[in-house]
Amino acid sequence: MTISGIDRLHSQLSKLEDMFPGYVTEIVEGNIVMNPVRPFHGRTIQSFWGIVEPQLPAGWVVVTDVAFPFDDAHEFCPDIAVIPGEAEAENRSAYAPDLIEFVAEVVSPESIRRDYELKPRWYASRGIANYLVLDPLKGHVVTMWNPGPDGYLGRDTIRYGPELIVHSPLGKLTVPTSLLPVDPKAPHPA
Template sequence: MTRLHTQLSRFEDAFPGFRTEIVEGSVVACPLRAHHAGTIYEAWNALAPQLGPEWDLVSDVVFPFDEDNELCPDLAVIPEPEADRNELAYPPDLIELVVEVVSQGSIRRDYEAKPRCYASRGIADYLVLDPLKGQCVTMWNPGPDGYRGRDTIPYGPDLTVDSPLGKLTIPTANLPVDPKARPRP
Protein backbone atom coordinates (compact mmCIF):
# COMPACT_ATOMS: atom_id res chain seq x y z
CA MET A 1 0.00 0.00 0.00
CA THR A 2 2.81 2.45 0.84
CA ARG A 3 4.58 2.01 -2.50
CA LEU A 4 1.44 2.74 -4.53
CA HIS A 5 0.52 5.71 -2.40
CA THR A 6 4.03 7.08 -2.76
CA GLN A 7 3.67 6.84 -6.55
CA LEU A 8 0.37 8.70 -6.54
CA SER A 9 1.43 11.31 -3.99
CA ARG A 10 4.06 12.59 -6.45
CA PHE A 11 1.20 13.83 -8.64
CA GLU A 12 -1.03 15.38 -5.96
CA ASP A 13 0.00 18.99 -6.63
CA ALA A 14 0.83 18.59 -10.32
CA PHE A 15 -2.78 18.70 -11.56
CA PRO A 16 -4.84 21.32 -9.68
CA GLY A 17 -8.54 20.99 -10.48
CA PHE A 18 -8.08 17.34 -11.43
CA ARG A 19 -8.66 14.13 -9.52
CA THR A 20 -5.69 11.80 -9.88
CA GLU A 21 -5.85 7.99 -9.63
CA ILE A 22 -3.92 4.95 -10.76
CA VAL A 23 -6.25 2.74 -12.84
CA GLU A 24 -5.07 -0.38 -14.63
CA GLY A 25 -1.44 0.69 -14.14
CA SER A 26 -1.86 4.19 -15.64
CA VAL A 27 -1.88 7.52 -13.83
CA VAL A 28 -5.17 9.19 -14.74
CA ALA A 29 -6.08 12.83 -14.11
CA CYS A 30 -9.73 13.83 -14.66
CA PRO A 31 -10.91 17.45 -14.70
CA LEU A 32 -13.69 18.14 -12.24
CA ARG A 33 -16.83 19.99 -13.35
CA ALA A 34 -19.69 21.57 -11.44
CA HIS A 35 -22.17 18.75 -12.18
CA HIS A 36 -19.67 16.21 -10.86
CA ALA A 37 -19.32 18.02 -7.53
CA GLY A 38 -23.05 18.75 -7.36
CA THR A 39 -23.89 15.07 -7.81
CA ILE A 40 -21.46 14.05 -5.06
CA TYR A 41 -22.94 16.71 -2.77
CA GLU A 42 -26.52 15.51 -3.38
CA ALA A 43 -25.62 11.83 -2.91
CA TRP A 44 -23.64 12.57 0.27
CA ASN A 45 -26.53 14.59 1.74
CA ALA A 46 -29.00 11.84 0.89
CA LEU A 47 -26.92 8.94 2.24
CA ALA A 48 -25.40 10.47 5.41
CA PRO A 49 -28.59 10.62 7.51
CA GLN A 50 -29.50 7.05 6.53
CA LEU A 51 -26.27 5.51 7.83
CA GLY A 52 -26.03 4.23 11.36
CA PRO A 53 -23.53 5.87 13.73
CA GLU A 54 -21.03 3.08 13.02
CA TRP A 55 -20.64 4.21 9.36
CA ASP A 56 -19.35 7.32 7.64
CA LEU A 57 -18.80 8.66 4.14
CA VAL A 58 -15.41 9.57 2.69
CA SER A 59 -14.67 11.18 -0.65
CA ASP A 60 -11.62 11.24 -2.91
CA VAL A 61 -9.30 9.41 -0.51
CA VAL A 62 -6.99 6.67 -1.73
CA PHE A 63 -7.84 2.96 -1.65
CA PRO A 64 -4.90 0.93 -3.06
CA PHE A 65 -6.40 -2.27 -4.52
CA ASP A 66 -3.32 -3.81 -6.11
CA GLU A 67 -0.17 -2.90 -8.03
CA ASP A 68 -2.20 -1.44 -10.90
CA ASN A 69 -5.19 0.15 -9.19
CA GLU A 70 -5.18 2.91 -6.60
CA LEU A 71 -8.71 4.27 -6.68
CA CYS A 72 -10.21 7.41 -5.16
CA PRO A 73 -13.99 6.80 -5.11
CA ASP A 74 -16.25 9.81 -5.29
CA LEU A 75 -18.03 8.40 -2.21
CA ALA A 76 -17.31 5.35 -0.10
CA VAL A 77 -19.00 4.15 3.06
CA ILE A 78 -16.47 2.88 5.61
CA PRO A 79 -16.56 2.26 9.38
CA GLU A 80 -16.86 5.53 11.31
CA PRO A 81 -13.80 4.90 13.52
CA GLU A 82 -11.67 4.48 10.39
CA ALA A 83 -13.00 7.67 8.80
CA ASP A 84 -12.26 9.52 12.06
CA ARG A 85 -8.58 8.61 11.66
CA ASN A 86 -8.49 11.10 8.73
CA GLU A 87 -5.94 9.14 6.70
CA LEU A 88 -4.71 9.71 3.15
CA ALA A 89 -5.19 6.03 2.27
CA TYR A 90 -7.38 3.19 3.52
CA PRO A 91 -7.53 -0.55 2.79
CA PRO A 92 -10.24 -1.25 0.20
CA ASP A 93 -11.66 -4.04 2.36
CA LEU A 94 -13.20 -1.34 4.59
CA ILE A 95 -15.62 -0.21 1.86
CA GLU A 96 -19.24 -1.31 2.27
CA LEU A 97 -20.76 0.75 -0.54
CA VAL A 98 -19.14 2.79 -3.30
CA VAL A 99 -20.52 5.58 -5.50
CA GLU A 100 -18.81 6.93 -8.61
CA VAL A 101 -19.97 9.95 -10.62
CA VAL A 102 -19.23 9.76 -14.33
CA SER A 103 -17.30 12.55 -16.01
CA GLN A 104 -16.44 12.82 -19.68
CA GLY A 105 -12.99 11.33 -19.10
CA SER A 106 -14.06 8.54 -16.73
CA ILE A 107 -16.77 6.72 -18.69
CA ARG A 108 -14.84 3.50 -19.45
CA ARG A 109 -13.17 3.42 -16.03
CA ASP A 110 -16.43 3.91 -14.11
CA TYR A 111 -18.40 1.36 -16.14
CA GLU A 112 -15.71 -1.27 -16.84
CA ALA A 113 -12.43 -1.07 -14.89
CA LYS A 114 -13.63 0.03 -11.46
CA PRO A 115 -16.46 -2.52 -11.18
CA ARG A 116 -13.89 -5.32 -11.55
CA CYS A 117 -11.78 -3.89 -8.71
CA TYR A 118 -14.72 -3.23 -6.42
CA ALA A 119 -16.35 -6.61 -7.09
CA SER A 120 -13.06 -8.49 -6.63
CA ARG A 121 -12.98 -7.21 -3.04
CA GLY A 122 -16.56 -8.25 -2.38
CA ILE A 123 -18.01 -4.74 -2.15
CA ALA A 124 -21.71 -5.61 -2.24
CA ASP A 125 -23.06 -2.54 -4.03
CA TYR A 126 -21.57 -0.19 -6.60
CA LEU A 127 -23.57 2.83 -7.74
CA VAL A 128 -22.75 4.87 -10.83
CA LEU A 129 -24.43 8.26 -11.05
CA ASP A 130 -24.16 9.52 -14.62
CA PRO A 131 -24.90 13.21 -15.24
CA LEU A 132 -23.84 12.75 -18.88
CA LYS A 133 -26.76 10.39 -19.55
CA GLY A 134 -29.12 11.38 -16.72
CA GLN A 135 -29.15 7.87 -15.27
CA CYS A 136 -27.92 5.73 -12.42
CA VAL A 137 -26.56 2.24 -12.70
CA THR A 138 -26.66 -0.09 -9.72
CA MET A 139 -24.37 -3.10 -9.64
CA TRP A 140 -24.60 -5.92 -7.10
CA ASN A 141 -23.71 -9.57 -6.56
CA PRO A 142 -19.92 -9.20 -6.78
CA GLY A 143 -17.80 -11.91 -8.36
CA PRO A 144 -14.13 -12.28 -9.27
CA ASP A 145 -14.65 -10.73 -12.74
CA GLY A 146 -17.17 -8.03 -11.85
CA TYR A 147 -20.77 -7.64 -10.78
CA ARG A 148 -23.33 -10.21 -11.89
CA GLY A 149 -26.35 -7.94 -11.36
CA ARG A 150 -26.92 -4.59 -12.99
CA ASP A 151 -29.87 -2.19 -13.37
CA THR A 152 -29.99 1.11 -15.26
CA ILE A 153 -32.53 3.64 -14.02
CA PRO A 154 -33.17 7.06 -15.59
CA TYR A 155 -33.01 10.04 -13.24
CA GLY A 156 -36.43 10.93 -11.90
CA PRO A 157 -37.67 8.33 -9.40
CA ASP A 158 -35.83 7.72 -6.14
CA LEU A 159 -33.05 5.16 -6.33
CA THR A 160 -33.36 2.63 -3.50
CA VAL A 161 -30.61 0.10 -2.88
CA ASP A 162 -31.16 -2.87 -0.59
CA SER A 163 -27.61 -3.03 0.77
CA PRO A 164 -25.94 -4.79 3.73
CA LEU A 165 -26.29 -1.39 5.45
CA GLY A 166 -30.07 -1.50 4.97
CA LYS A 167 -32.29 0.19 2.41
CA LEU A 168 -30.59 3.35 1.18
CA THR A 169 -32.37 5.92 -0.98
CA ILE A 170 -30.97 8.65 -3.22
CA PRO A 171 -33.50 11.04 -4.78
CA THR A 172 -32.53 11.45 -8.45
CA ALA A 173 -35.12 13.95 -9.75
CA ASN A 174 -32.91 16.94 -8.98
CA LEU A 175 -29.47 15.46 -9.72
CA PRO A 176 -27.53 17.63 -12.17
CA VAL A 177 -27.70 16.56 -15.82
CA ASP A 178 -25.19 17.78 -18.38
CA PRO A 179 -26.93 20.05 -20.92
CA LYS A 180 -25.41 17.93 -23.71
CA ALA A 181 -26.88 14.73 -22.23
CA ARG A 182 -29.43 12.73 -24.12
CA PRO A 183 -32.94 13.98 -23.32
CA ARG A 184 -34.72 12.14 -20.54
CA PRO A 185 -37.41 9.71 -21.78
Protein backbone atom coordinates in the same frame (compact mmCIF):
# COMPACT_ATOMS: atom_id res chain seq x y z
CA MET B 1 3.30 -3.05 -1.94
CA THR B 2 3.12 -2.22 1.79
CA ILE B 3 0.81 0.44 3.19
CA SER B 4 3.83 2.68 3.91
CA GLY B 5 4.95 2.22 0.28
CA ILE B 6 1.43 3.03 -0.85
CA ASP B 7 1.37 6.11 1.39
CA ARG B 8 4.64 7.30 -0.21
CA LEU B 9 3.31 6.73 -3.72
CA HIS B 10 0.03 8.45 -2.91
CA SER B 11 1.87 11.40 -1.37
CA GLN B 12 3.69 11.71 -4.70
CA LEU B 13 0.35 11.65 -6.53
CA SER B 14 -0.98 14.28 -4.12
CA LYS B 15 1.88 16.55 -5.20
CA LEU B 16 0.72 16.12 -8.79
CA GLU B 17 -2.78 17.16 -7.77
CA ASP B 18 -1.30 20.21 -6.05
CA MET B 19 0.54 21.11 -9.26
CA PHE B 20 -2.64 20.66 -11.32
CA PRO B 21 -5.55 22.02 -9.29
CA GLY B 22 -8.95 20.92 -10.52
CA TYR B 23 -7.79 17.38 -11.34
CA VAL B 24 -8.27 14.08 -9.50
CA THR B 25 -5.36 11.65 -9.82
CA GLU B 26 -5.61 7.84 -9.78
CA ILE B 27 -3.47 4.90 -10.83
CA VAL B 28 -5.36 2.79 -13.38
CA GLU B 29 -3.86 -0.23 -15.13
CA GLY B 30 -0.41 0.96 -14.03
CA ASN B 31 -0.87 4.45 -15.51
CA ILE B 32 -1.24 7.75 -13.69
CA VAL B 33 -4.59 9.18 -14.79
CA MET B 34 -5.64 12.77 -14.15
CA ASN B 35 -9.27 13.78 -14.68
CA PRO B 36 -10.53 17.36 -14.69
CA VAL B 37 -13.28 18.04 -12.19
CA ARG B 38 -16.40 19.64 -13.68
CA PRO B 39 -19.20 21.43 -11.81
CA PHE B 40 -21.82 18.70 -12.47
CA HIS B 41 -19.36 16.14 -11.15
CA GLY B 42 -18.90 18.03 -7.89
CA ARG B 43 -22.62 18.85 -7.56
CA THR B 44 -23.50 15.18 -8.05
CA ILE B 45 -21.07 14.16 -5.30
CA GLN B 46 -22.40 16.84 -2.93
CA SER B 47 -26.05 15.97 -3.64
CA PHE B 48 -25.53 12.23 -3.30
CA TRP B 49 -23.46 12.66 -0.11
CA GLY B 50 -26.21 14.81 1.42
CA ILE B 51 -28.83 12.20 0.53
CA VAL B 52 -26.93 9.10 1.71
CA GLU B 53 -25.03 10.24 4.80
CA PRO B 54 -28.10 10.84 7.03
CA GLN B 55 -29.35 7.33 6.19
CA LEU B 56 -26.18 5.51 7.28
CA PRO B 57 -26.16 3.49 10.48
CA ALA B 58 -24.05 4.77 13.34
CA GLY B 59 -20.35 4.15 12.88
CA TRP B 60 -20.30 4.60 9.08
CA VAL B 61 -19.14 7.69 7.16
CA VAL B 62 -18.87 8.94 3.60
CA VAL B 63 -15.46 9.84 2.15
CA THR B 64 -14.58 11.23 -1.25
CA ASP B 65 -11.43 11.24 -3.37
CA VAL B 66 -9.48 9.22 -0.79
CA ALA B 67 -7.03 6.65 -2.16
CA PHE B 68 -7.80 2.94 -2.02
CA PRO B 69 -4.87 0.94 -3.48
CA PHE B 70 -6.14 -2.36 -4.91
CA ASP B 71 -2.71 -3.48 -6.13
CA ASP B 72 0.46 -1.90 -7.53
CA ALA B 73 -1.31 -1.00 -10.79
CA HIS B 74 -4.68 0.18 -9.46
CA GLU B 75 -5.24 2.92 -6.89
CA PHE B 76 -8.76 4.31 -7.09
CA CYS B 77 -10.10 7.46 -5.46
CA PRO B 78 -13.87 6.79 -5.46
CA ASP B 79 -16.18 9.77 -5.71
CA ILE B 80 -18.20 8.30 -2.83
CA ALA B 81 -17.10 5.49 -0.53
CA VAL B 82 -18.69 4.46 2.74
CA ILE B 83 -16.20 3.19 5.31
CA PRO B 84 -16.15 2.64 9.08
CA GLY B 85 -15.96 5.89 11.03
CA GLU B 86 -13.08 4.60 13.14
CA ALA B 87 -10.97 4.13 9.97
CA GLU B 88 -11.86 7.59 8.68
CA ALA B 89 -10.86 9.05 12.06
CA GLU B 90 -7.27 7.96 11.33
CA ASN B 91 -7.23 10.70 8.66
CA ARG B 92 -4.86 8.83 6.36
CA SER B 93 -4.10 9.45 2.70
CA ALA B 94 -4.77 5.81 1.73
CA TYR B 95 -7.00 3.03 3.06
CA ALA B 96 -7.40 -0.67 2.34
CA PRO B 97 -10.19 -1.27 -0.20
CA ASP B 98 -11.61 -4.00 2.02
CA LEU B 99 -12.95 -1.21 4.28
CA ILE B 100 -15.39 -0.03 1.58
CA GLU B 101 -18.96 -1.14 2.24
CA PHE B 102 -20.64 0.88 -0.52
CA VAL B 103 -19.16 2.81 -3.47
CA ALA B 104 -20.38 5.23 -6.14
CA GLU B 105 -18.64 6.92 -9.06
CA VAL B 106 -19.76 9.97 -11.02
CA VAL B 107 -19.15 9.70 -14.76
CA SER B 108 -17.20 12.36 -16.59
CA PRO B 109 -16.36 12.27 -20.31
CA GLU B 110 -12.87 10.96 -19.49
CA SER B 111 -13.97 8.26 -17.03
CA ILE B 112 -16.68 6.39 -18.97
CA ARG B 113 -14.68 3.19 -19.58
CA ARG B 114 -13.19 3.15 -16.08
CA ASP B 115 -16.50 3.74 -14.30
CA TYR B 116 -18.61 1.34 -16.40
CA GLU B 117 -16.13 -1.45 -17.20
CA LEU B 118 -12.92 -1.43 -15.18
CA LYS B 119 -13.96 -0.37 -11.68
CA PRO B 120 -16.94 -2.76 -11.41
CA ARG B 121 -14.57 -5.72 -11.79
CA TRP B 122 -12.22 -4.43 -9.10
CA TYR B 123 -14.96 -3.36 -6.68
CA ALA B 124 -16.82 -6.67 -7.12
CA SER B 125 -13.61 -8.68 -6.68
CA ARG B 126 -13.27 -7.16 -3.18
CA GLY B 127 -16.84 -8.09 -2.30
CA ILE B 128 -18.21 -4.53 -2.21
CA ALA B 129 -21.92 -5.34 -2.18
CA ASN B 130 -23.24 -2.26 -4.01
CA TYR B 131 -21.74 -0.07 -6.72
CA LEU B 132 -23.59 2.88 -8.24
CA VAL B 133 -22.59 4.74 -11.38
CA LEU B 134 -24.14 8.21 -11.31
CA ASP B 135 -24.15 9.55 -14.85
CA PRO B 136 -25.04 13.24 -15.29
CA LEU B 137 -24.04 12.94 -18.96
CA LYS B 138 -26.84 10.45 -19.70
CA GLY B 139 -29.16 11.42 -16.85
CA HIS B 140 -29.28 7.97 -15.27
CA VAL B 141 -27.89 5.81 -12.49
CA VAL B 142 -26.63 2.27 -12.94
CA THR B 143 -26.93 0.19 -9.81
CA MET B 144 -24.85 -2.98 -9.52
CA TRP B 145 -25.06 -5.68 -6.87
CA ASN B 146 -24.24 -9.34 -6.23
CA PRO B 147 -20.44 -9.13 -6.59
CA GLY B 148 -18.51 -11.98 -8.17
CA PRO B 149 -14.89 -12.51 -9.22
CA ASP B 150 -15.51 -11.07 -12.72
CA GLY B 151 -17.88 -8.25 -11.81
CA TYR B 152 -21.41 -7.70 -10.59
CA LEU B 153 -24.07 -10.25 -11.51
CA GLY B 154 -26.97 -7.82 -10.99
CA ARG B 155 -27.34 -4.55 -12.87
CA ASP B 156 -30.16 -2.06 -13.50
CA THR B 157 -30.20 1.30 -15.27
CA ILE B 158 -32.68 3.87 -13.96
CA ARG B 159 -33.33 7.28 -15.53
CA TYR B 160 -33.05 10.18 -13.10
CA GLY B 161 -36.49 11.05 -11.81
CA PRO B 162 -37.97 8.25 -9.68
CA GLU B 163 -36.81 7.27 -6.24
CA LEU B 164 -34.10 4.61 -6.21
CA ILE B 165 -34.08 2.09 -3.35
CA VAL B 166 -30.75 0.36 -2.72
CA HIS B 167 -30.82 -2.67 -0.44
CA SER B 168 -27.31 -2.77 1.00
CA PRO B 169 -25.55 -4.31 4.00
CA LEU B 170 -25.88 -0.80 5.49
CA GLY B 171 -29.67 -1.05 5.25
CA LYS B 172 -32.15 0.37 2.79
CA LEU B 173 -30.85 3.57 1.16
CA THR B 174 -33.37 5.79 -0.61
CA VAL B 175 -32.09 8.10 -3.35
CA PRO B 176 -34.50 10.60 -4.93
CA THR B 177 -32.72 10.70 -8.30
CA SER B 178 -34.67 13.81 -9.33
CA LEU B 179 -32.32 15.75 -6.99
CA LEU B 180 -29.22 14.76 -8.99
CA PRO B 181 -27.93 17.22 -11.61
CA VAL B 182 -28.20 16.37 -15.30
CA ASP B 183 -25.99 17.81 -18.02
CA PRO B 184 -28.28 19.88 -20.27
CA LYS B 185 -26.78 18.02 -23.25
CA ALA B 186 -27.88 14.66 -21.78
CA PRO B 187 -30.51 12.76 -23.76
CA HIS B 188 -33.93 13.06 -22.17
CA PRO B 189 -36.63 10.40 -22.12
CA ALA B 190 -39.36 10.77 -24.72
